[in-house]
Every structure is written in C-alpha cells, then in structure tokens.
Amino acid sequence: MSDPQPRLPESADRDSYRREGLIEPTPGHTATHEGSGRVEMTFLPAERTARVPPGVTVFDAASWNGIAIDSTCGGHGTCKKCKVQILSGTVPVGRLDVRAFTPDELRQGWRLACLAQATVDLRISVPPLATRPKAATVGVGRQVILRPAVQKRYVELSEPSLADQRPDLARLLDALEDLELTADLHVLRRLPQVLRASDFAVTAVIVDDILIDVEPGDTTDRQFAIAFDLGTTTAVATLLDLTTGTPAAVQSRLNKQQPFGGDVITRISATMMDPAALDRLTAAAHETLAELAEEVCAEASVDPDEVYEVAVAGNATMTALALGIDPEPLGVAPFVLSSAMPPVVPARELGLQLHPGARAVLFPALGAYVGGDIVAGILATGMDRDKRLRLFIDVGTNCELVLADGDRIVATAAPAGPAFEGGAIRCGMRAADGAIEVVKLGADVELGVIGDIAPSGLCGSGLVDAVAELVRIGLVDASGRFVADAVAQTVAPALADRLTYLGEERIFVLHRDGSEHGVYLSQRDIRELQFAKAAIATGWSLLLEELGVGPGDVQQVLLAGSFGTYLSPAAAVRIGLVPKLPILRIVSAGNVAGEGAKMALLSQRERAGAQALLEEVRYVELSDRADFNDKFVDQLAFPQ
Numbered sequence: 001m002s003d004p005q006p007r008l009p010e011s012a013d014r015d016s017y018r019r020e021g022l023i024e025p026t027p028g029h030t031a032t033h034e035g036s037g038r039v040e041m042t043f044l045p046a047e048r049t050a051r052v053p054p055g056v057t058v059f060d061a062a063s064w065n066g067i068a069i070d071s072t073c074g075g076h077g078t079c080k081k082c083k084v085q086i087l088s089g090t091v092p093v094g095r096l097d098v099r100a101f102t103p104d105e106l107r108q109g110w111r112l113a114c115l116a117q118a119t120v121d122l123r124i125s126v127p128p129l130a131t132r133p134k135a136a137t138v139g140v141g142r143q144v145i146l147r148p149a150v151q152k153r154y155v156e157l158s159e160p161s162l163a164d165q166r167p168d169l170a171r172l173l174d175a176l177e178d179l180e181l182t183a184d185l186h187v188l189r190r191l192p193q194v195l196r197a198s199d200f201a202v203t204a205v206i207v208d209d210i211l212i213d214v215e216p217g218d219t220t221d222r223q224f225a226i227a228f229d230l231g232t233t234t235a236v237a238t239l240l241d242l243t244t245g246t247p248a249a250v251q252s253r254l255n256k257q258q259p260f261g262g263d264v265i266t267r268i269s270a271t272m273m274d275p276a277a278l279d280r281l282t283a284a285a286h287e288t289l290a291e292l293a294e295e296v297c298a299e300a301s302v303d304p305d306e307v308y309e310v311a312v313a314g315n316a317t318m319t320a321l322a323l324g325i326d327p328e329p330l331g332v333a334p335f336v337l338s339s340a341m342p343p344v345v346p347a348r349e350l351g352l353q354l355h356p357g358a359r360a361v362l363f364p365a366l367g368a369y370v371g372g373d374i375v376a377g378i379l380a381t382g383m384d385r386d387k388r389l390r391l392f393i394d395v396g397t398n399c400e401l402v403l404a405d406g407d408r409i410v411a412t413a414a415p416a417g418p419a420f421e422g423g424a425i426r427c428g429m430r431a432a433d434g435a436i437e438v439v440k441l442g443a444d445v446e447l448g449v450i451g452d453i454a455p456s457g458l459c460g461s462g463l464v465d466a467v468a469e470l471v472r473i474g475l476v477d478a479s480g481r482f483v484a485d486a487v488a489q490t491v492a493p494a495l496a497d498r499l500t501y502l503g504e505e506r507i508f509v510l511h512r513d514g515s516e517h518g519v520y521l522s523q524r525d526i527r528e529l530q531f532a533k534a535a536i537a538t539g540w541s542l543l544l545e546e547l548g549v550g551p552g553d554v555q556q557v558l559l560a561g562s563f564g565t566y567l568s569p570a571a572a573v574r575i576g577l578v579p580k581l582p583i584l585r586i587v588s589a590g591n592v593a594g595e596g597a598k599m600a601l602l603s604q605r606e607r608a609g610a611q612a613l614l615e616e617v618r619y620v621e622l623s624d625r626a627d628f629n630d631k632f633v634d635q636l637a638f639p640q
Contacts (some may be wrong), residue, residue, distance in 0.1 A: 039051070039054050039056075039118045039119065039120060039121055039122070040121045040122075041058065041062075041118055041121070041124055043126055044123065046067060046126070048067060050062075052118065054117075054119050055119065056118060057113065057116055058084055058091075058117075058122070059113035059114040059116075059259070060114075061118065062113065062124075062126065062259070067126060069082045070082060070127075071114065071261070071262065077114050077115050078424070079262070080099070080100040081429075082112055083101075083111075083113070083127065084111060084112075084116070084125065084126050085108065085127075086111055087109060087122075087124065088123040089121055091109075091111050091116045091117070093106050093111070094111075094115045096112055096115060097110075097111055097112055144245075144605070145605065146242075146602055146603065147602075147604050148242045148309075148601060148602055148603070148604070149309060149601075149604055149607070150207050150223055150225060150308045150309050151206050151223075152203050152205055152206070153203065153204045153220075154201075154202075154218045154220050155172070155175040155203075157172065157195070157201075158200070159199075168192055169183055169187075169191060172191070172202070172211075172214065176204060180209060181210065182209065182211065183211040184210060184211065186212065187212065187213055187357075190213065190214060194214050197216055198216035198217055201218070202215060202216055203217065203218055203219045203220055205308060205357070207308055207309055207358075208359075210357070210359075212357025212359075213308075213355065220243070222243075222306050223242040223306065223308060224240060224241060224302055224306050224307045224308070225239075225240045225308060225309040225310060225311070226238065226239050226240070226293055226296060226307055226309075226311075226354075227311050227601055228289060228310060228311065228312045228313065228597060229313050229314070229373065229593040229594035230289065230312055230314035230318045230319075230322060231314070231315075231593070232255060232257075232262075232315065232317075232396070233254065233396075233562075234253070234254060234255060235252065235254075235289065235292060236252040236591055237250070237252070238250045238296070238594055238597075238598055239297065239299075239307070240602065242601070245602050248296070248299075248302065249297075249300040249302075251299065252292075253292060254430075255284075255285070255288050255318075256285070256287050257281050257284040260277065262418050263397035263418055264318070264331075264398060267281060267317065267327070268327045268328060268330060268331035271326065272331070278326060278327075279324070282322065282323075282324045285318070285321050285322040285350075285351075286351025287351065289322070289351060289352055290351045290353065293307070293352055304353060305355045307347075307355055308354075309347075309358060309359050309361065309601060310347050310350070310359075310360045310361070311360075311361045311363070311597040311601045312361070312597065313363045313594065313596055314363075314372055314373055315369070315371035315398070316330055316337055316365045316367070316370075316372070317330055317331075318373075319362055319363075319365065323345070323350075329368075330368045330369075335367070335369070335623075337365055337368055340364050340365050344359050344361055345359070345360050347359060347360045361600060361601075363375050363596070363597070363600070364614050366411055366613070366614065366619050367411075367413070367619045367621075369398055369413035370400050370411045370412065370413050370619060373394070373400075374400045374402065375610055375613050375614075376592065376593045376595070376596025377392060377394060377560050377592035377596055378596075379596040379599055379600070380593075380595035380596040381558055381592055383402055384404065384409060384613060386404070386406055387406035388556055389403070389547075389554050389556075390403070390404055390556045391543075391557045391578075392404075392560060393536065393540065393557065393558065393559055393560065393578065394560040394561045394593075395416070395536065395559065395564050396416065396421065396563060397417060397418050397420065397423070398416065399416040399535065399539065400412075400413050401536070401539045402543075403544065403547060405549075408547060408618070409613075409616055409617045410546045410547060410617070410620055411618070412539050412542065412619065412622055413539070413622070414539035416535050417528065417531060417535070419460070419528040420464075420563050421460060421563075422459050422463075424528050425458060425525045426507075426521075426522045426524065427519045427521070427525075428457060428458055428459070428463070429458065431450060431459040431460065431461070431563075431566065432450060433451030434451060434453055434454065434455060434456035434457060435459035435462065436448070436455045436459065436466075436510060436511070437450055437459055437461045438568070439462055439510065440465075440469065441469040441470065441475075442494075443494050444494065445498070455510070455511040455518075455519045457519060458521065460566075460567075461566040461567050461568065463525065464567060464568065464571045464575060464577070466508075466510060467521070467571075467575055468571035468572075468574040468575050469571075470526075471574060471575065471638045473492045473495070474487070474491035474492065475488055475492055475499065475508065476526060476638070478637045478638050478640050479637060479638075480637070480638060481526075482499060482506040485499065498510075500517075502517055502520070505523050505524065506523045507520040507522045507523070508520060529575070530636050533577045534632050534633075534636045536577055537576055538631045538632045538635050542627075542628070542631065543620065546618075546620060551579035551580065551581070552579070552580075552581070554579050554581060555585060556586075557578050557579065557585060557586045557587065558589040559572070559578070559586065559587065559588050560589040560592045561591065564588055564589060564590075565588050565590045566588075567588070569583050569586035569587075570583055573639075574639070576635065576638060580639060596610065
C-alpha cells in the first residue's frame with residue numbers, strides 16, 4: 001500500500017510542513033469551510049472573482065469563468081502544467097504537488113490547479129498563458145484560377161415610373177439576367193432605402209446563387225473572406241482579398257478549448273462526463289474564431305461587414321464541436337461521423353460577427369480521425385494529381401497519414417499521443433518563447449530557443465532533435481535506453497557529466513540554470529517519443545503495404561502542420577519517424593490545412609475538388625488490423 005503522504009526530502013520536518021499547511025491533513029481531519037456554503041476565488045491579474053461550492057478545484061473554477069490555465073491532460077493531474085500560486089488562503093499539498101514543485105515553491109503557495117480543492121476563500125495568481133504559440137501560418141499550396149463563390153456586380157438601374165412598376169427586387173434581378181438568384185430577407189429589408197439613396201446605382205453582393213446584400217455605389221473592389229485552420233492546439237486565420245486572391249492579414253492564437261485537454265480524446269471525454277461541457281466547448285471554439293476574425297480585420301483595416309464568406313478546416317472533432325454536435329460517437333468504437341459533409345451554415349452559427357449574410361463552408365471528413373484539415377491538406381498539396389509516390393504526414397497528438405501515387409490514395413490515422421505537443425514530457429512545453437526547438441550535441445550542447453531567451457522547457461521539435469542527437473553520438477542505444485556511465489565516458493566524454501539521475505531515473509541535462517537539474521530529458525521522455533514515432537511509422541508502413549510498395553519507393557515526404565514545419569528532416573529520419581530517404585525528399589509543407597481553406601474560398605472548382613476527394617480516398621482503419629501490435633513493436637527501436 002502506498003504512503004498516503006507526499007514524498008518529501010529526507011531533511012524535511014513533517015511536523016513543520018503540516019503546521020505550515022504544506023502536506024495533506026492527517027487521516028480523519030477534513031478541511032472545512034465556514035460560512036455560506038460557497039468559497040470565493042479571485043484570479044489575478046484578471047481580478048476576476050468566482051463563487052463556487054467548496055471542494056471545486058481551482059482549475060475547474062477558472063475554466064468555468066473563462067480563465068485559461070495551461071493544461072494538456074484536461075485536469076487529470078498527469079501533465080503537471082496547470083501551475084498556480086495561492087496568494088492568500090490555504091490549499092494543502094498533495095502527492096503530485098511535491099513532485100511538481102520544490103519545498104520553497106510549496107511554501108510560496110505553488111500548487112497544481114487541477115488538484116487544488118478550494119475549501120476557503122482564495123486569491124490565486126495565474127501565470128500568463130502562451131496564447132500566441134509559434135505556428136505555421138502559411139504552407140505549400142498551388143496556384144488556382146480566381147473564381148470565388150463571392151462576386152459583386154455593379155449595376156445602374158432605371159427608376160420606377162407609373163409605366164414601370166416592377167418590384168425593386170425584380171428590377172435588380174432583371175439587370176443580373178445571367179444569374180438565377182434568390183434573395184435573403186436582409187436584402188429585402190435594405191433594398192428600398194439603398195436603391196433610392198443611391199439613385200439606383202448599386203452593387204449586388206452574391207454568394208453562390210444567393211443575393212445577400214445590395215450596397216450603394218460601386219463597391220466591387222471591397223470583397224473579403226476568411227480562411228480558418230481550426231486546430232486542436234492552435235487556430236490560424238487568413239483574411240483574403242477576393243478581388244486579387246492575396247492574403248490581407250494573418251493571425252494565430254491558442255484554441256480556447258485547451259482547458260478541457262490537449263487532445264481530441266480528452267475533449268470528447270469532457271462531453272461524456274459533463275452534459276454541459278459541449279456548450280462550453282462550442283462557445284470556446286466560437287470565441288477563438290471570433291477573436292481571430294476581429295484581429296485580422298483590424299490588421300487590414302477591413303470592416304467585418306465586408307467579409308462575406310469563411311471556410312473552416314478542422315479535424316472531425318473540432319468541426320463537430322464548432323457546430324455544437326455531440327462528438328461522443330467519434331470517441332468510441334466504431335467511430336462514426338454524424339455527417340461526412342457538413343452543411344454550409346450562416347457564419348453567425350460559428351459565433352462570427354461578420355456580414356449578416358456571410359456563409360461558412362466546412363471541409364468534409366474522410367473518417368472520425370482523418371478530418372477536414374487533412375482533406376484541405378490533400379487539396380493544397382495536389383496529392384490527387386501528382387504521379388509521384390508521395391507520403392503526407394500531419395504530425396500531432398493524432399497523426400494523419402496519406403499515401404498517393406497519382407492513381408490511388410489511401411489514408412489513415414495513428415494515435416501518436418501528446419509528446420509532440422510537449423505533453424507527458426517532464427520539461428515539455430508548447431512551442432512558445434523559452435522553448436528549446438533545436439539541439440546540437442558535440443563538444444558541448446548548442447540550443448536554439450524560441451524568442452532567443454533563456455530556456456524554460458522543451459517543445460516537440462526540440463524533443464525530436466535531442467533524442468536524435470543522443471542516438472547519433474551513442475548516448476542512447478537502439479532500444480532507447482541511456483548507455484552506462486562507462487560507455488558514455490568513451491563515446492562522448494565531453495557530455496558524459498550531463499548524464500545523471502533524478503531520483504532513480506536517468507536524465508540528460510540540456511540546460512543548467514542554477515537549479516538542481518535545469519531543463520532535462522528523462523528516460524521516460526524518450527519512451528514517450530518512441531511510442532509516438534512507432535505509431536506513426538506503423539501507420540505509413542501499413543499504407544505502403546496497401547499500395548504494394550516499399551519505403552525506398554517514396555519520392556517525397558510532406559511534413560505538415562505547425563510541428564512538421566519546425567521538425568528537422570534529418571532528425572525525423574534518424575529516429576525512424578519517416579522512411580529512411582535522402583533529406584531532399586523530405587519537405588516541410590507548413591500549414592496546408594489553412595492553404596486548402598484559402599483555395600476553397602478563391603476557387604469554386606477547388607471547393608468541388610475537395611468534395612470529390614470523399615470518393616477518391618480510401619480510408620484504412622488501423623484499430624482492426626490484426627498485425628498492428630506486432631508491427632508497432634517492430635518500429636519501437638531507433639534505426640542504426
């Protein structure tokens with residue numbers, strides 16, 4: 001039976017820790033709350049106050065009241081990222097707090113928010129969240145013929161008379177005789193006044209076959225649309241000038257759903273455990289899209305009323321949550337979509353305050369785990385039209401893979417886990433300022449850090465780099481274990497002293513910052529990366545089998561998404577994340593989901609091409625493959 005008390009340093013005085021409230025109360029003692037049956041939490045620096053029942057965690061109270069606290073595990077105590085400081089009031093220390101903080105930090109009030117239950121009134125300092133993670137905002141795309149669904153027509157109409165009493169709408173539609181249009185109610189409400197105020201010289205605003213507005217004068221040079229890549233971690237918005245087909249502004253931010261967990265499974269689980277969570281997740285998605293829309297419009301000095309259409313590329317879960325659709329069937333076998341082809345909806349259904357008649361187009365999905373973002377990526381990269389054998393990999397918590405040879409396209413998804421997002425990594429963090437993203441090992445350790453500041457953690461690309469370098473110089477063997485000290489002294493004497501222990505676990509110190517260990521890579525971290533890369537490698541190896549080809553036949557590998565953009569191709573090859581190919585065959589494709597969304601807004605032909613992919617791509621389900629586990633085990637080792 002485990003010790004019910006936290007593991008404190010040997011020199012710790014347990015009685016003094018208990019008197020200071022630094023360890024859990026003794027058995028039989030329950031912290032109580034005096035008063036009204038509610039506790040009050042004040043969150044700084046926002047100065048926002050929440051009143052909740054006693055026993056509610058700080059993390060939940062913050063999430064319910066719109067305070068973002070970093071987390072990748074969804075509040076289950078496993079990622080140890082939801083660190084807050086209790087400024088007044090008492091929260092006893094739990095077992096995981098002792099593992100996350102030093103004794104001095106515990107005395108200063110630092111706690112894990114997901115485990116800190118409030119039984120008295122608290123004042124809490126919440127560290128600033130990295131709401132602007134490093135993200136790929138552009139990617140590989142193709143030139144398209146500019147033919148958007150949005151078009152404007154300037155017309156000069158004859159005025160009504162007793163001899164010509166045609167209704168206003170009929171008068172306008174007669175001038176647009178090459179189009180068969182229906183009109184929104186918004187148009188009918190505006191039409192009489194606009195026509196007469198502008199002497200019947202107006203611009204008709206049309207989306208597909210719907211007349212959504214009539215504007216005074218000639219406004220044909222002002223028509224915009226927004227392409228969204230709604231990622232699980234990061235969302236990107238690109239404002240497009242539809243008259244030229246060029247981007248007018250780009251912004252990215254952290255998806256506001258992150259307090260519910262760092263991956264789609266934890267967010268689906270949240271809706272299964274709490275019926276109210278679906279509405280909160282949908283609202284968070286809408287807030288994310290709305291804030292991005294506001295930012296890109298402000299950056300380009302565009303009135304939101306001039307934005308007439310949006311396109312959203314997201315995975316199946318993000319799409320369902322944005323539309324307010326219960327995602328539970330996506331998370332349990334047999335993993336069923338509510339619809340492979342989401343309907344075109346008014347943009348206001350996504351919380352967007354744009355033109356009243358603005359439409360939102362959402363990309364179709366190939367399966368529960370190969371969603372609209374991947375369809376957009378296939379569209380952008382031309383996987384369906386290139387005769388070369390090409391492998392597309394979108395690396396993330398859920399890794400999507402597509403293999404095509406110009407005639408056949410197969411796709412699948414592999415459960416890579418949160419390692420590439422910094423989750424489940426001891427010193428892991430998202431790709432924000434202070435994250436190590438590049439590691440070079442030689443006579444010393446050379447680090448590339450986002451923001452060019454002192455390192456504070458390790459992001460996904462840094463993790464892959466670090467492990468690849470340790471494998472290269474021989475400090476990590478093919479099985480993924482750190483070598484013995486004697487071997488380390490032989491193969492890398494200049495770095496051998498960085499191999500040490502944290503408790504009973506071997507670690508490699510990447511950055512010494514004056515603390516006991518600084519930023520380090522642990523043996524468990526390497527195991528997490530092995531599991532992630534083995535899942536991905538198993539996925540692409542099975543797709544190669546489906547087409548009857550070998551790894552050496554692949555002529556190009558496209559690494560997509562924000563992580564793929566910053567991942568070193570050489571490191572990816574060295575750890576076996578991608579087939580062993582010449583480096584020049586491995587290309588960082590960038591934000592191809594966003595590029596596909598832009599193409600759908602710029603070209604009706606490309607939009608139709610995205611829909612056609614539903615018939616062209618064959619989805620391969622890995623979970624029912626009898627040989628998956630054997631192949632997964634085969635892929636765990638690092639190539640030699």
